[in-house]
Amino acid sequence: MTDTFVTPQKRTIAYHLTDGTGPMVVFLGGFKSDMNGTKAVFLENWAKKVGRAFLRFDYSGHGESSGEFEDGCIGDWFDDATAMLDLIAGPVVLVGSSMGGWISLQIARAQSGRVAGLVTIAAAADFTEDGFWVGFDAAQKAELEAEGRVAVPSEYGDPYIITKRLIEEGRDRFVLRKPLSLPCAVRFLQGTADTSVPVSTALKLFEHAECADMRLTLVDEADHSFSDAACLELIVASITDVLAARETGTR
Structure with a gap:
């Protein structure tokens, strides 16, 4: 069932929250996408299977949330995401796809004490x-x-x-033109056949960010959707990896 809440900016945000053990995994979708996409639903099903707390939501102007897409901007959607995080307690693992990758990087920079792990999929930085x-x-x-x-x-x-x-x-909101220190284990995922976010962006991000435990994985011939069976399993493996890094104290 879809729940909603109203942000401090009076925008109504639709979301699905799955109870489970923490840290909660939070999926941040892409530009003009919604929380019913393949990756978001697959990860929710995985979370239910393993008992992991999980959250997916629609930014304002997207999916089931209020507002018009054309009225929004990156800052609005960043505010929507941080308002969502204010609803839940404890550390989170952010999984950001495309624009959601850019927003998750901003959150990790702004709320370093909150973010326990970060996985990005074709992060559309800047x-x-x-x-x-x-x-x-x-x-x-x-x-x-x-x-x-x-x-x-x-x-x-x-x-x-x-x-x-x-x-x-x-x-x-730039992250490639300003210092970017990431507080947790980070896994960047990128397809080589992505025509929306080029491999050069992933390489630039990898070289620019500062992090003690950071990896970039390039998947040959994977496109921007990153939604075939192998890619979906790689996302799960990356989430599991950053969670393990946190639990063992490597980050």
Whole structure:
């Protein structure tokens, strides 16, 4: 059953919470995705099977949560995620997919005492700048400035409407252009056939971040969805790995 709560910003967030042992695993989805995606549901089923506490949710403007997607920005969705964490007690293991990877890195930086482990899947670090703004031609940049928004083709269906606010606010959220010290065991996962987040981004993140226990795994021919059986099992193995690192005190 879907539960909801209202954030301090008066946004209604839909979520599914599974009881179990901690640290709780929290799944953070991607740009314009929702909590009913393959990875989120697979991980919830895994958590139920092993008795692990688990949380999946929709950012505002996504899925079953309130608001319009086009009104949101990275900071809003970061605030939604941190408000969700305020609902639960104790340490968490963050599993961030694409944009959720970027947001989970921000949370790990801002709440270092709370994050017990971090797994990212094709972390789209700074993508509003490096994925959208840098890729816009002069006409698109002019349209964004004049109209406040521009439509960008998407391989997942309808075009993305990219707003000026999304671009400008994203610049306050950078993790690749500011120091990034991560407080826990970290596992970065990346497919080599990903056309949305290139391997170069994963390598840049790996080289930039500071962490005593950090690994990057490249999966040959895996795409951005990272949702075939082998990839899903690798996500679970990575979660298990960071949990083991915490329990043995290696981080």
